[in-house]
Amino acid sequence: MKRIIFCGFRGTGKTEIGKIVAEQSGLPFLDTDTLIEQQTGRSIPDIFHEDGEERFREEERKVIAGLKKSDAVISTGGGVVTDPINMEHLRRDSIVVVLHADIDTIEKRLMKKPRPPLTGLPLREEIATMMDRRRQHYQAAADFCIDTSETTPETAAAGVMDLLRHGNIPVKNRVPCTAFFKSGRIPEKCMDPLLKILSDSPPDPLTRLMGVAGYPCAHSKGPRLFNALFGHYGLNYHYTLFEDPELDEIMSVARHLDVKGLSVTIPFKQEIIPFIDEVDEHAAQQIGAVNTVVFACGTARGYNTDWIGVRKPLVDLKGSKAVLLGAGGAAAGAAFALTDLEMDLTILNRTPAKAKVLAERFGCRWGELSDFDAIHPDVVVNSTPLGMKPDDRMPVREDQLRSGMTVFDLVYTPPVTPLIEAARRAGCTTITGTEMFIGQAREQFYLFFGIDVPSEKIRELL
Numbered sequence: 001m002k003r004i005i006f007c008g009f010r011g012t013g014k015t016e017i018g019k020i021v022a023e024q025s026g027l028p029f030l031d032t033d034t035l036i037e038q039q040t041g042r043s044i045p046d047i048f049h050e051d052g053e054e055r056f057r058e059e060e061r062k063v064i065a066g067l068k069k070s071d072a073v074i075s076t077g078g079g080v081v082t083d084p085i086n087m088e089h090l091r092r093d094s095i096v097v098v099l100h101a102d103i104d105t106i107e108k109r110l111m112k113k114p115r116p117p118l119t120g121l122p123l124r125e126e127i128a129t130m131m132d133r134r135r136q137h138y139q140a141a142a143d144f145c146i147d148t149s150e151t152t153p154e155t156a157a158a159g160v161m162d163l164l165r166h167g168n169i170p171v172k173n174r175v176p177c178t179a180f181f182k183s184g185r186i187p188e189k190c191m192d193p194l195l196k197i198l199s200d201s202p203p204d205p206l207t208r209l210m211g212v213a214g215y216p217c218a219h220s221k222g223p224r225l226f227n228a229l230f231g232h233y234g235l236n237y238h239y240t241l242f243e244d245p246e247l248d249e250i251m252s253v254a255r256h257l258d259v260k261g262l263s264v265t266i267p268f269k270q271e272i273i274p275f276i277d278e279v280d281e282h283a284a285q286q287i288g289a290v291n292t293v294v295f296a297c298g299t300a301r302g303y304n305t306d307w308i309g310v311r312k313p314l315v316d317l318k319g320s321k322a323v324l325l326g327a328g329g330a331a332a333g334a335a336f337a338l339t340d341l342e343m344d345l346t347i348l349n350r351t352p353a354k355a356k357v358l359a360e361r362f363g364c365r366w367g368e369l370s371d372f373d374a375i376h377p378d379v380v381v382n383s384t385p386l387g388m389k390p391d392d393r394m395p396v397r398e399d400q401l402r403s404g405m406t407v408f409d410l411v412y413t414p415p416v417t418p419l420i421e422a423a424r425r426a427g428c429t430t431i432t433g434t435e436m437f438i439g440q441a442r443e444q445f446y447l448f449f450g451i452d453v454p455s456e457k458i459r460e461l462l
């Protein structure tokens with residue numbers, strides 16, 4: 001047994017259900033709100049009332065950092081999930097159960113037991129606003145979810161005990177899903193741990209699966225990086241390859257295995273949108289592509305983190321004149337990042353009509369690759385696959401590169417592409433595709449688990 005942590009919005013039953021689970025598991029029960037009151041010698045309403053929410057959050061962080069690693073059932077305050085340091089402490093070698101309920105149920109429960117307000121809004125509006133604000137964080141925090149809208153504490157606790165005994169992958173789904181992975185496309189070293197997890201008697205039924213969905217994706221660095229991060233943060237997960245030409249096949253297997261999340265790569269970033277329940281504002285409305293899907297509490301929510309990986313290394317070049325080479329999936333995220341940085345952007349593409357479509361979405365100029373010389377850009381971003389191993393071509397000629405330019409090649413295999421080599425010779429500042437990979441992976445891990453991994457850690461593990 002490990003630590004069992006209950007998270008969730010106020011009124012979802014964390015304390016009552018936690019106590020029953022503690023009793024049935026023979027484990028001590030702790031409540032972080034009670035520990036804060038003991039540590040400060042003050043009631044939570046007093047801390048909120050006299051010193052405000054920020055002070056309460058400070059005390060809460062201290063209590064969570066000081067929790068013992070020994071087995072216990074721990075109920076937490078509704079807002080703990082929003083702090084990545086809290087999540088790092090709570091998630092280590094633990095099982096996080098997120099309790100959730102519909103707004104009517106929560107309102108009824110909170111009317112019976114008043115708590116300090118978190119906003120100046122009337123109760124129902126406050127619940128709706130805070131649930132919306134925290135939804136992403138609860139989904140990230142959840143190893144398992146239980147809907148308590150229609151349950152008594154006893155039946156919800158029975159559901160938790162069942163999950164703790166058997167995990168979330170139904171036995172009947174294990175063998176048919178194994179056949180999907182035995183396609184011959186997945187390298188042997190990835191198959192061994194996967195087959196153990198999917199066997200009739202897995203070493204630990206609580207190990208959860210996730211992975212990268214693509215075709216092809218066997219070259220992905222995802223399994224190495226994510227599995228190393230799971231070890232580093234004490235997370236009971238395994239990341240694998242969901243490689244198949246048919247996305248509906250991948251999604252069917254992912255749902256049968258109740259995966260926690262998927263990274264999405266070529267060629268599915270746009271195709272996946274109809275398969276998911278919600279798409280976040282950046283990905284859906286502007287970029288039109290999803291590279292991250294988080295499954296939790298009955299919902300599959302899609303995000304795009306590629307643009308964050310492009311934006312971060314360029315943040316000091318706000319307002320520059322930029323050229324984006326290519327107009328495919330990665331270019332959409334890059335165009336969003338470059339316009340977000342208020343750059344004077346021109347998109348150039350082999351097929352100019354595609355550059356036009358993308359440019360119209362982002363309100364920038366467009367043209368063909370031969371228009372490069374007329375632009376005199378400060379920033380050049382390559383989003384074509386030219387230079388990707390074994391291709392050794394460049395999207396521009398070496399004599400078109402000049403000292404003072406910043407050249408960002410999104411291609412990351414090889415780590416130093418022919419374009420980056422030429423740009424270095426020409427005295428340009430260079431940014432490799434690895435930087436984009438690190439930035440997008442960091443955000444993806446945060447969306448999956450609520451933990452903010454330092455970029456240096458990702459670099460070390462790659």
Ligand code: NAP
Pocket residue numbers: 266306309326327328329330331349350351354383384385386388410411412433434436437438440
């Ligand atoms: P994509 O959707 O297939 O788009 C490819 C783009 O490159 C299209 O605009 C295409 O032009 C252009 N192109 C292809 N071959 C070309 C050639 N021979 N000459 C000139 N232009 C050519 O691919 P994508 O998903 O955007 O990926 C593009 C690159 O970004 C890949 O190398 C990928 O590895 C890299 N990437 C890196 C990261 C990272 O984390 N670093 C993340 C995502 C992608 P047409 O419109 O004329 O076909």
